[in-house]
Amino acid sequence: MSNRLSIVVVEADRERAHLIVDSLRxxxxYDISAIAEVTGLARHISxxxxxxxxxxxxxxxRDMLEELALASGPLERPVAMFVDRSDGGLTKAAVEAGVSAYVVDGLRAERIKPILDAAIARFHMFQRMRVELETTKRALEERKVIDRAKGVLMKARGIDEDAAYALLRRAxxxxxRKVSDVAEALVTASGLLG
Amino acid sequence: MRAASLRAGFIALVDAAPLIVAREVGFTEEEGLALELTRAPSWSTLRDMLVFGQIEAAHMLSVLPVAMAMGLSGGAGQVGAEQGGEGQGGAARIDALQVLSVNGNSIGLSRPLADRLRGRGHPFDFRDATAAGRALIAATSTRLRIGVPFPFSMHAELLYHWLGALGVTSPQALDVVTVPPPLMARAMAANEIDAFCVGAPWGSIAVEQGVGELLLPGTAIRAFAPEKVLAARHDWTVAEPELTARLMRALWRAGRWISRPENHVTVSEILSRPAYLDLPAEVIERSLSGRLVISPRGEIRQVEGYLEFFKGAAGYPWRSQGALIAHALAARLGLDRGAAIAAGRGVFRTDLYRANLRDLGAELPAAAEKIEGGMTAPTPVASESGSLILGPDRFFDGYVFDPDQLG
Known part of the structure; x- marks a missing residue:
């Protein structure tokens, strides 16, 4: 084995892959490559x-990588998930951050630690972004459905927008229940009634 | 009673039904449990969530905790490790508390391969594993590439047993590759695999999308194969015996409820929700009723015992089931069989099942082990309350595993 560790990052999103590679550099x-293709993943990795x-x-x-852990797998040499061998706390941190690492058996923990530390920091950031994005998306969707429900009420009862919203809130x-839930029920029901 | 909160993980499959129904129909609530369910993206991630304490219980492949106990898959102890609890480096011993489901897999072929079998006169009777296997072998000129959801799974075990008994061995003539179930149809369409063995409803989904046809149900190879188990960390079951018991009771009740045909529509509707399987209820119901559409031309086959949650003491975690899994893994991977069988036996917690479900009237066989594959027809056996009917549990080739002869 050469002294330089080689790392493969499996990530379909190009931008994310770049960010991970940069932080590892x-x-x-390290000798780093990124794989985006999911089909035939084990073959690409080998x-x-x-x-x-x-x-x-x-x-x-990720399950496709599990077969690499078998000695008879495509790598033809034992691979262990990092979980198996080294520092339990570090592995736990990785799992919680949302990254898993497969490491060729026998690599010493101190050689892996900086790699995993960098990956963990990066994945923590991804996870935060993911949560933020989902929250924003949900808020937008809720606002859309509330707007539609207000429209339904304004038309059906001849009231203005503020009165329609007050009615939804009171209900x-x-x-x-949440205003958005009531709004959604109303939109669905009015859709059915035509 | 204030509800105790409990976290469990599952994979989006029809056989996750006991956990989902236990929560949605209120069996966990009845036991004073507030069950929080998380859908995991993969088996390896579900395993890690369980090992690292992000969840207390999981819907798990029956083979996986045995492989872990043999030190083969992520974070397990050594072969033959006794005296549970934490090992080194965060390793954890995982127990199978009960069997959540029996059977439920199907073997599918790509359409070109199915056409070749049809051209050679194979009737697609969806029954005869010997004839189907021979037809498959005859129609294949190169190495067979077959997709399974996970390297340590009943799917892989069924395939190795079936094709091995017919003379096709891995790695010489057979590539068993891992493909996550939601990607199975895509892998088949991309000509990455010729065939698959996958759990419900993903075989039907491949048919639905027009990329594959079903050749056999898993039951044609092995009539009574433990498919998914309720898995928990051994140290958690020791620290929380009361929560363990309540969870087991709720899941046993859920299994009984799911098994009633009049509830199949409701179960399908619940499972189809976006947070659970997010798939059409109609396709899910086929797996529950065992009425499978096997080809894009709409041919239908009815399969007895296609997916069982309750019948034949389905939930009872026979120690011989764990022993057989370990025996097969050890034989294939060239490991010490005696140590493996001891580890596999210890994973299946017949003792906890007996202690925790007796009061509910669960059928409790008198023995903790049976001869696997010994029953070719329904057979009365001794139980705590007199007798109960088990089986059949035969293998297609007449294979019999007697744990006493080998362990």
């Missing part, structure tokens, strides 16, 4: 013959 002198594979925990294709409070 900043962490040390072609690179890496020391370390990093993959997002939310990626369903939500009376029923102990």
């Amino acid at each position: 900043a962490a040390g002198d 072609r690179h013959d890496p020391d370390v594979v990093l993959v997002d925990i939310a990626n369903p294709s 939500a409070m009376d029923q102990g």
